[in-house]
Amino acid sequence: MKKFSKVILLGLVAAVLMTGCSVGKSVSADDENKFEIGIIQLAEHPALDDARRGFEDGLKELGVDVEISYQNAQGDLPATKTISDKFVKDEVDLIYAIATNAAQSAKQATSEIPVLFSAVTDPVSAELVDSMESPGGNVTGTSDLSPMDRQLQLFKDLDPNTKKIGIIFNTSEPNSQVQVELAKKIAPGLGLEIVDVGISNINDIPQALDSIVNKVDGIYTITDNMVASAIGLVSKKAIENNLITIAGEDSHVSSGILMTDGISYYELGKQTARMAKEILVDGKSPSDIPSEKAINTSKVFNEETLNSLTIDINNDVFKDANKID
Amino acid sequence: MLKITKLSKSFNKESDNELHIFNDFNLEIEENKCTAIIGPNGCGKSTLLNIISGSIMADQGEIMLDENDIGKLSEEKRAIHIGRVHQDPSMGVSPSLTILENMSLADKKGEGFALRKLVNKKRIPKYIELLKDLDLGLEDKLDTKVKFLSGGQRQSLSLIMAAMKFPDLLLLDEHTAALDPKTSHVVMSKTKELIDKYKMTTIMISHNMKDAIDYSDRVIMLDKGEIVLDKASKDITEDEIMDFYRSKLDEHLLQ
């Protein structure tokens, strides 16, 4: 018994010493021009994955030579701190943080290493930046705040009689609350009214849906991790009740939501890659790079849903829209 | 002195299975003496003990302990006046604590518990003296956790803990029934020594008629919630009790 515990202790000590020397980031002659980037992603999720892939592909397209270290915190907040500290210890040239909590941990971990964030809806209220125009610090990046006004307008374009729009959201996600409040602010100006249902557990979605389908004329799906996981169900219930659905992001449309005029996380990632180039290659400081919202939005629609809802494809709305696969 | 007047208790009231245990039951237990209560299963001896200790509340009747009406008090309030040793050796002690800690706890009964250090080093000689009386060597094991003691050792400790603050009434609830014969004998004789030495008013429930006679001053037999035998221990023999018992049994069978 004593022997066993000694072995474990030795094993621990060995492992600690090993990591102390940090074998992973050895610099060899031909690595000298490569930039080291630490990517910290909050959780496994299609939008976040897209933001990462877009970033990596964007850097490739821009010809920036990078060595990427990717860590996923699996939703564990203390892990985000450990990962951030690890990147700081490894002296990476840049940290790319995907999602609000990851970015907050990165900011807490360093005030010197440049930090780029993406998939953060409100960087200002998350206190990642002082303001979008002047970030003021070592942190800047791209916000996934969707052009909600354009999206909500689609309801009216498709059916001028639309009045009440239902929104389901996860009370645990800060970004979601932001979007719901924004929707409530914009809606009246478009002649719409928002009916929102907050849930805390994915198992509540069926009931939440049932409670609003009779009260609303359409459903708007915001960028919310929990809603994203249940998009199929949302779309199904909407079709059953003949409700128009508009999404805040294109991944929802692939899963059955009728349409969006929205952002692509992949493109957002590429947009952030451009900022990375400015920092790494052009030598700019993050405080001089304003945080950005998505530059490009695109209209995409789901043909199958369109047919199920018996909507006329000749409606002007679809003129510049693309079918999604 | 314990005085029970007009005690009534039934279970499963207002149902088809209503069971009347006691009806207008009266009993007086003398001070400083040990009274044994025996009887067949279901005669009510355990229920009686539980009613006295407060684990069960009587339907009607009065329970006076030395001029105090304890019938209305909760079990824990009564516990300050009453010491009880259960059949299960683990019920009277805290197994994960040491003998010293257990005795320190028992030592505080009735004095109130607060944010003071529990173990009082000055009392240790007293504890050792009490443990020595048991002749079990426990006085050398003050720092041993009680869970490592045998059943007999634990029961002896429970006895000391129950009696330490000289309760007005000591209840022994078949306290050697779970022990092997040899240990049972040891614990019983130690019990007698203790109650004789401190002249404790004791009620002892026993399933063993020989023990009842040998270790008590008075023997009471219950049957269906009534007293059917009440004699001084020196005035009756084991055989007489057995005959009486058998005749009662025949009565039941004939009914």
Place this chain on the structure above:
Amino acid sequence: MKLLITSLEQGLIFSILAMGMLITYKILDVSDLSVEGTFPFGAFLFARFISIGVNPILSTLLAFVFGTMAGLLTTTLFTKLKIRPLLAGILTMTILYSVNLKINGKSNIPLFSYRSIYDSGSTLLILLIIVLVVKILLDLFLKTETGYLLIATGDNEALVKSLGENSTKYKLIGLMIANGLVALSGALMAQYQGFVDITMGASIIVVALASIIIGDTIKKKSTWLKNTTRAIIGAIIYKIIGGIAIDLGLNPNDLRAINAIIVIVFIAYNNAASNLFRFKGKGGVQNA
């Protein structure tokens, strides 16, 4: 080295959580699942107080004080309403979820612009001091009459009753102290990571139990005093191993599984070791 320090710091913060769970899970033998709500509760409370101008040390203490209320709620649920303790804890956790959102009106509160308890010096040193103070106070408490009755309550409620005391009173005391400590741990974590988030409590019960289990495998000579030390060591070891996993760049998908495996390995070792012990000592221990 830096990574070791981070793991150590997180281990110290969680050791307070573990010491809280020690009281409910180990001493009282009550499964209090409300911790998942109480941990962020402490964090949200801290955010509230610091945002209205209270200094960080006082804010942290207030988080402890108000955190005890969670224990009061759980105890009330299972004593007055006769709900099973397990369920009572879950109900408290559910209620706290809504309470947490209401305290500041948001589910995520950045703390970058506020002072923290770590400003006065080295974070590691400050945490070390806090943990030692908590441990010493807890150890002293467990040596008092009240403390012992708490232990007895978890051991044998019949004994507590026979001493003329109400065991419910001690369950209440235990649950209040435990939840206060969990909330304290949450407040310390919030200041450490720089923000408060409603998801902070997720899987926290695993960390707490893992710390206690790992702590139990360290050298079997046990007195109640050592239990607090064990909780601290267990939490630190758990975090260090997790930190090593991250540092080795292990597949991110396996991170959660690895944490679970750590616990399983220690439990298995625990069982194997005690079986060996029982086998060896069969002759000596059990005779009268």
